[in-house]
Amino acid sequence: MGHKEDLLDGAKRCLLEKGYGRTTARDIVAASGTNLASIGYHYGSKDALLQQAFLALTEEWGDQAGAAGAEGAEALPADPYERFHAVWEQVIAAAGASRPVWKLQTEVVTRIDDDEKLRKAIKEPQREGRLGMAQGFLGIDPERDPEKARVAGLLCQALATGVMIQWMVDPDTAPSADDLTEGLKVLMGEQN
Secondary structure (H helix, E strand, O other), X not given: OOHHHHHHHHHHHHHHHHOOOOOOHHHHHHHHOOOHHHHHHHHOOHHHHHHHHHHHHHHHHHHHHOOOOOOOHHHOOOOHHHXXXXXXXXXXXXXXXXXXXXXXXXXXXXXXXXXXHHHHHHHHHHHHHHHHHHHHHHOOOOOOOHHHHHHHHHHHHHHHHHHHHHHHHOOOXXXXXXXXXXXXXXXXXXXX
């Protein structure tokens, strides 16, 4: 790996260990084995590097927890409820391992009112993530049905955030894939 990749890898480790606000340029340099000048040369600033590292971590979470990271979208059931259940089993199974990423995401959300560059940096990836969730969680192709994918992605993203926060706060009462699937059926009027 070159310095650019080393810096990104070091920044990701620092974000997971220290958080967004407590990670310094010196921390990143120590974690990456590079030098301070490399941050400016490759990323322009520490903040730009941290934004890239944060986006990389959230994308990695999506790949690992969603359909793409486990069996692959093609191997998931065609039935929407069964697919929904299978994907949520994967997401929930990864809840413990993904806790640092969700803790980081929670911190980043609390910073966006005071950091317009950070807000701008995460807006488009968030939109793309929604479409990926619609495809992975529900099998909706954003190319064929962009509006359906958009609204389904909004729902999936809201569910993922809520479910992960519940798992962070109280894993003993957090929803299971069965709970979520049965809740969806109740909402759809398909359960007594």
